[in-house]
Amino acid sequence: MYKKYKKIQRYFAHLLEPGTAESGLAKAVDVFITIIILLNITALVIDTVPDIPFFYKENFYFFELFTVVVFTLEYVLRIWIAPVTETYAGSRSPRLRFVTSFYGLIDLLAIMPFYLNYILGLNYYFLMVFRLFRLFKLFRYFTALQLLGRVFRAKFQELFFALFFIIIMLVLVSFAMYYVENKAQPDVFRSIPETMWWGIITLTTVGYGDMHPITPLGKFLGGIIALMGIGLFALPAGILAGGFSSELQKIADAEKQEKQKNICTCPHCGKEIHVDDL
Amino acid sequence: MYKKYKKIQRYFAHLLEPGTAESGLAKAVDVFITIIILLNITALVIDTVPDIPFFYKENFYFFELFTVVVFTLEYVLRIWIAPVTETYAGSRSPRLRFVTSFYGLIDLLAIMPFYLNYILGLNYYFLMVFRLFRLFKLFRYFTALQLLGRVFRAKFQELFFALFFIIIMLVLVSFAMYYVENKAQPDVFRSIPETMWWGIITLTTVGYGDMHPITPLGKFLGGIIALMGIGLFALPAGILAGGFSSELQKIADAEKQEKQKNICTCPHCGKEIHVDDL
Amino acid sequence: MYKKYKKIQRYFAHLLEPGTAESGLAKAVDVFITIIILLNITALVIDTVPDIPFFYKENFYFFELFTVVVFTLEYVLRIWIAPVTETYAGSRSPRLRFVTSFYGLIDLLAIMPFYLNYILGLNYYFLMVFRLFRLFKLFRYFTALQLLGRVFRAKFQELFFALFFIIIMLVLVSFAMYYVENKAQPDVFRSIPETMWWGIITLTTVGYGDMHPITPLGKFLGGIIALMGIGLFALPAGILAGGFSSELQKIADAEKQEKQKNICTCPHCGKEIHVDDL
Amino acid sequence: MYKKYKKIQRYFAHLLEPGTAESGLAKAVDVFITIIILLNITALVIDTVPDIPFFYKENFYFFELFTVVVFTLEYVLRIWIAPVTETYAGSRSPRLRFVTSFYGLIDLLAIMPFYLNYILGLNYYFLMVFRLFRLFKLFRYFTALQLLGRVFRAKFQELFFALFFIIIMLVLVSFAMYYVENKAQPDVFRSIPETMWWGIITLTTVGYGDMHPITPLGKFLGGIIALMGIGLFALPAGILAGGFSSELQKIADAEKQEKQKNICTCPHCGKEIHVDDL
Structure with a gap:
């Protein structure tokens, strides 16, 4: 009896766990859930369009x-099968660990809005936003995103300092621009926080055009700041390019090392030595 | 008789196949077709200009x-010469393979609009667009584009995940911006799909200025999203830079390996030494 | 007596010097000063917002x-402890060297505005800007920024020439655009310096939209200039990416060299073999 | 007498040739000419400003x-000293070669406008543009720009194909956008050439905002095109980053090879061999 229970549990683990899924049904379950997630996000997006008649929204x-x-x-x-999954099999309380894990919380947040609304009768529109968490359920099925994640994590500190550097730059350029343009356009460059909006939109080269300097000095300064924006782009691009390059180098080095595991000859006794034996 | 037929067939194959073309006439044929393609595209473009008098258009x-x-x-x-071209010489039905190949279909689509219009009397303007396929005929003459193509194909998966990452980011930022700005500008940030237009135009740093946040919170959020756009640029730039760098490394490594295959002679004892032994 | 004085001096040096700070109190001092700096910058920024009531500003x-x-x-x-700090311990007049150092001057400029205002009764608003120098005090606590700084310094010359190249490009495109668009829009493209504003905003791809060509020739030229802007981005991005890549290579090479210094033992004859000999 | 003439000629060559200039006077001549060039460009730029009173312009x-x-x-x-300069010393007619060289022509074009105007009484404003050639005289003094130039030349073919790829992309997106937006905005997206202006301004992420899609399909397509613009930036950035990286690798490899020129031992006779001797 218990054996059959375990067998069913393992079968469901096989169905729900992505990656290990090789049977047709397991793949179908993955695709089914992915499609529901995508349809949900689409529904959330379309729901805000005012032109769509009420009939469809119902x-x-x-x-x-x-x-x-x-x-x-x-x-x-997923709570039930937690003890037989690869991730939580070794831990003492696998179910609790799943419930408190990132994906466990996301799974809960994805259904909670409905129950809160149904049971507690809370405001539907406020909770609507929580349904967006269903998007994160997608990550489970795109493990290859971890490849990009590894580069980001390896370069996290450098990217953080680049961000810090950008913020300092933003404060400095906004200070300068505020004192230069405030007198000519007191209603546009009203305060430093409002000038910072101009600063970030210029440094990132978005350039909406809702704010721009009109005095010659302001334009000269604005030109220099726009040029700084190029450096701003080059910084994270350079960091990430270096990151990808070194990550690729690692893989290439590993392959090279694999190749060099051939047999060498000891220069003293002339016998063959496997490099791994040294 | 058959021999002469084969000879003529091979001569035309020599004339039409790019790359192998080394005789003056073969080159002239390449240049002639390239010029006709470019003139066709130019004609298609100019045809839409309303200021040009009818006389020229005729x-x-x-x-x-x-x-x-x-x-x-x-x-x-090209159908006739297919059996003697390098690409299709080995296959059983070379002519069918050419007709169903990428370039075969492009060649057909390039002339089809005219015949459909002439024989079936279909609407000319609808078919006009198909004439654009003539542009793709150009690719045959720019085999070096395959160099760039190789980097793209090698990095396809990473670029695909970058795109997927960008779409998730776009959905998230548009959700956030819609809830922040909708009340202040209900006619501008009307729905999430319309906010996504703002989102993509900001994330790609295009910044038309037809939509932009006006509330302080919206501007703060918009600044962060604009900064995210920098990362968005850095991602594919980093991937492609890594791709070019590794592609170049491969070529350099191949050259290095070629060099290391030489056997040298010791200037003292005259015996052969493998450079690797030193 | 003197010994105790020295001990106190060393204790304060331990408290104030970042990096060496490992005790809880030393870290608390670092965090305390960092927070005061950040609050000061925030106050400077908020001070310019006209909507904030006078009460808060007081x-x-x-x-x-x-x-x-x-x-x-x-x-x-800091002046007092200068003789016992790592940086100035060796020099003959450590206190003078600290006062004239970058951080010494920044520390003075950070407090000077208040004293000048209080003692000399100078105009508060003019001096306000000097308080911005407090921002630079932050750099002391972010030694990791030196990592980014090293790449910048290594690539300084190349970046300088890139800048010089950009300025020449800017002058050339502004000349061309002025002569093309001046007749069609004499009030917009009024002079070359004003066209340079358009030039830099287009080359950096900011594109405010306050100035743009309207003639066909101007649009054709503008399109080419916008394309040049891509090269403009690629230039410093390429330089910095190369810089990061070579800086990472250096670290990797140093690690590799460290590894290759090992001497192994042949498992057959027991003699030492240098890994390089295999 | 002739000897003294030669000595004077060599002295002037020493004064005018950049790079070899090490004496104080030679450097002063370089700086003097550089300043005159920069002042001339500045004068050309300022001359177009309508607000400057006539008095200054005189x-x-x-x-x-x-x-x-x-x-x-x-x-x-420079014509006189040509025979004793490094560049032209070896050639048969050094003076003719200088006059027909890039710098010789630039030097002539820099003074020609004045003489043409003075002698032939031609229109001053038309010739004004030629004075811009004085800018190119600057290149003589920035030989380090050749470093950047080398990367550009090494990657020329790839950059050319990237440009070709961009133009094909531009034609395709402009076709698509014209057919999508023409009916909604017949006065804005009037023809394909005018839509190409929108296309290049969007693909380069400049985004003036003078033209932008307003239909949902146009916005969807515009979003995809804006995303393509990111790839457009990544392409030359990736090519140039790879170029800088490989150029740096070359230098590093050359240094490495220099180091490895140590002495090896022949495995057959045990004698020392210099790697260069093999």
């Missing part, structure tokens, strides 16, 4: 109901 | 006629 | 007073 | 006169 409620049933079932199953 | 019909004759001749010849 | 005076007391105390202490 | 005439005298003297001297 159908969203039934889709929401369907989604919550599927995601609740998925959540309950 | 001449376009004769040029179209001329183009179709040349391209039809080229297409028929 | 409190800024007390915060200013508090800041000046803390920074004056810090400055006096 | 002085420009005297400066122009002074410049022409100096540059004519320089030109004549």
Whole structure:
């Protein structure tokens, strides 16, 4: 009896865990959940369009109901199968660890809005935003994103300092621009925080055009700041390019080392030595 | 008789196949077709200019006629010579393989609009767009573009995930911005899809200025999103820079390995030494 | 007596010098000064917002007073402890060297505005700008910024020539655009210096939209100039990416060299073999 | 007598040739000419400002006169000293070779406008533009720009194909956008050439905002095109980053090879061999 229970548990773990999924049904489950997530995000986006007639929007409620049933079932199953999954199999309380993990919390937040609304009768619109957490459920199925994540994590400190550097630059340029343009356009460059909006929009080269200097000195300064923006782009681009390059080098070096594991000859006794034996 | 037929066939293959073309006439054919393609694209572009008097546009019909004759001749010849070209020589049905290949389909689509219009009397303006496929005929003559293509293909997966990452980012920032700015500018940030237009134009740092936040919180959020746009640029730039760098490394390594294969002679004892032994 | 004096001096040096700070109190001092600096910059920024009622701004005076007391105390202490700090311990007149150093001058400029205002009764608003120098006091606590600084310094010459190249490009494109657009828009492209504003805003891809060509020739030229702007971005990005890549290579090479210094033992004859000999 | 003539000629060559200039006077001549060039460019730029009173502009005439005298003297001297300069010393007709060289032509074009105007009484404003050639005289003094130039030349073919790729992309996106937006904004997206202006301004992420799609389909397409613009930036940035990286690798490899020129031992006879001897 217990053996059969374990077998069913393992079968569901096989169905729900991405990556290990090789059977047709396991793949179908992955695709099914991914499609529901994408449809949910699409529904959330379309729901805000005022031109869509009420009739269509009403159908969203039934889709929401369907989604919550599927995601609740998925959540309950994932708690149940936690002890037999690779990630939590070794820990003492695998179910608690799953519930408090990143994906466990995301799974809960993805269904919570509906229950809070249903049981507690809370304001629907405020909770609507929480449904966006369903987007993060997608990450489970894109493990390859971790490749990009590794570069980001390896370069985190450098990127952080680049950000800090950018903020200092932003404060400095906004100070300068405020004192230069404030007299000519007191209603546009009204204060330093408002000038910082101009500063960030110029440094990032977005350039909406809602604020721009009109005095010759302001234009001269603005030109220099716009040029600084190029350096601003070059900084993280350079850091990340270096990161990708070194990450690729690592892989290439590992492959090279694998190749060099051939057999050498000892210069003293002339016998063959496997490099691994040294 | 058959021998002479084969000889003529091979001569035309020599004339039409780019790359192998080394004789003056073969080069002239390449240049001639390239010029016709470029003139066709130019004609397509100019045809839409309303200021150009009807008189000039009428001449376009004769040029179209001329183009179709040349391209039809080229297409028929290419089908005929398929069995003796390097690409399709080995296959069982070389002509069918050419017709269903990328360039075969492009060659057909380049002349089809005219025949459909002439024979079936279909609407000319709708078919006009198909004539744009003539542009793709150009690719045949720029084999060096495959160099760039190799980097793109090698980095395809990473670029795809970067794109996926960008779309998730776009959805998130548009959600946030919609809830922040919708009340202040209900006619501008009307819905999330319309906010996504703002989002992509800001994340790509284009910044038309037709939509921009006006509330302090919206500007703060907009500044962060604009900064994210820098990372957005750095991501594919970093991936591609890494790709070019590793592609160049491969070439350099291949050259290095070639050099290291030499056997030298010891100037003292005259025996051969492998450079690797030193 | 003197011994105890030295001991106290060394204790204060331990408290104020960043990096060497490992005790809890020393870290607290670092965090305390960093927070005061950040609050000062925030106060400077907020002070320019016209909507904030006078009541709140009045409190800024007390915060200013508090800041000046803390920074004056810090400055006096730093002069006192100079002879026992790592940086100035070896020099003949350590206190003078500290006072004339970058950080010494920044520390003085950070408090000077208050004293000049108080003692000499100078105009407060003019001196306000000098308080911005407090921002630079932050650099002392972010030694890791030196990492980025090293890349910048290594690539300084190349970046300088890139800048020089950009300015020449700017002059050339502004000349061309002025002669093309001046007749069509005499009030917009009024002179070359004003066209240079358009030039820099286009080359940096900011694109405010306050100035743009309207003639066909001007648009054609503007398109080419906008394309040049891409090269403009690629230039420093390429230089910096190369810089980061070579800086990382250096670190990797140093690690590699460290590894290769090992002497191994042949498992067959027991003699030592240098890894390089294999 | 001839010996003294040669000595004077060599002295002037020493004064005028940049790079070899090490004496104080030779450096002063370099700086003097550089300053005159920069002042001339500044005068050309300022001359177009309508607000500057006529009085100041009149002085420009005297400066122009002074410049022409100096540059004519320089030109004549450079022709005279050509036979003893490093560049042209070996050739049969050094003076002719200098006159027809890039710098020789630039030197002539820098003074020609004045003489043409004075002798032939041609229109001053048309010739004014030619005075811009004085800018190119600057290149003589910035030989280090050749470093950047080398990367550009090494990557020329790749950059050319990137440009070709961009133009094809531009034609395609402009076609698509024209057919999507023309009906909604017939006065804005009037023709494909006018849509190409929008296309290049969007692909380069400049985004003036004078033209932008307003239909949902146009905005969707515009978003994709703006995203393509990121790839557009990444392409030359990646190429140049790879170029800088490989150029640096070359230098590093050359240094490495220099180091490895140590003495090896022949594995057959045990004698020392210098790697260069192999």
